[in-house]
Amino acid sequence: MRIDIITVLPELVLPFTQESILGRAQKKGLVEIHVHNLRDYSTNRWRRVDDYPFGGFAGMVMQCEPIDRCISQLKSERHYDEIIFTSPDGEQFDQPMANELSLKENIIILCGHYKGIDYRVREQLITKEVSIGDYVLTGGELAAAVMTDAIVRIIPGAIGDEQSALSDSFQDNLLAAPVYSRPKEYVGVNGESWGSVPEILLSGHEAKIKEWELAQSMERTKRLRPDLLKK
Numbered sequence: 001m002r003i004d005i006i007t008v009l010p011e012l013v014l015p016f017t018q019e020s021i022l023g024r025a026q027k028k029g030l031v032e033i034h035v036h037n038l039r040d041y042s043t044n045r046w047r048r049v050d051d052y053p054f055g056g057f058a059g060m061v062m063q064c065e066p067i068d069r070c071i072s073q074l075k076s077e078r079h080y081d082e083i084i085f086t087s088p089d090g091e092q093f094d095q096p097m098a099n100e101l102s103l104k105e106n107i108i109i110l111c112g113h114y115k116g117i118d119y120r121v122r123e124q125l126i127t128k129e130v131s132i133g134d135y136v137l138t139g140g141e142l143a144a145a146v147m148t149d150a151i152v153r154i155i156p157g158a159i160g161d162e163q164s165a166l167s168d169s170f171q172d173n174l175l176a177a178p179v180y181s182r183p184k185e186y187v188g189v190n191g192e193s194w195g196s197v198p199e200i201l202l203s204g205h206e207a208k209i210k211e212w213e214l215a216q217s218m219e220r221t222k223r224l225r226p227d228l229l230k231k
């Protein structure tokens with residue numbers, strides 16, 4: 001899989017894609033992530049990519065031409081399954097969308113900035129508009145990072161233990177069961193006991209542990225996110 005991210009702030013996005021699971025997935029050859037500086041596609045002497053909006057509104061708008069030039073260049077090199085624009089009025093990003101996008105061959109994620117992008121770009125070039133939540137960010141970079149992270153970690157082989165991606169929250173519309181590590185008993189720095197790890201997890205009885213995990217998932221989903229059980 002290949003993900004191309006277009007942004008005016010590559011220095012913000014690039015380091016994120018090079019660390020941890022995303023960095024390792026690229027080294028293993030499971031995914032290629034390319035970050036493009038939109039200013040490289042500006043024909044303006046000062047590498048500007050924005051201008052005042054028509055109509056006298058406040059803020060600046062990203063112009064058609066640099067985006068057109070950048071996306072046209074990429075499209076001339078390969079076919080893209082999806083050209084995504086990050087936008088608060090887009091379709092809400094969730095686990096099923098991450099699963100679906102992780103099966104694509106090539107995708108572009110365009111990060112907006114300022115007041116947004118010239119609407120004609122959205123009409124002419126964009127195939128999918130995605131929001132990461134009902135709040136407004138200063139730019140699409142964090143949204144692109146969130147989406148890329150969620151997409152890449154479920155590519156088979158990206159996470160060491162493959163089972164672990166499948167047992168995460170939202171896969172199967174269930175929240176994950178609690179997890180514990182050593183020590184079995186923990187005494188807090190203030191001297192009080194924090195209790196012990198559920199006995200069943202120490203039993204080594206695989207089937208019983210699976211049963212416990214499912215029961216915990218069901219209980220937590222019912223209590224914290226009953227809406228998921230209706231899906």
Ligand code: SAH
Pocket residue numbers: 085086087088089110111112113114115116117130131132133134135136137138139140141143
């Ligand atoms: N004027 C726009 C918001 C502009 S915010 C509006 O009211 O809809 C600047 C850019 O940040 C947007 O173009 C978008 O690319 C990005 N952005 C902001 N909030 C976002 C969100 N919740 N999800 C995805 N992208 C977002």
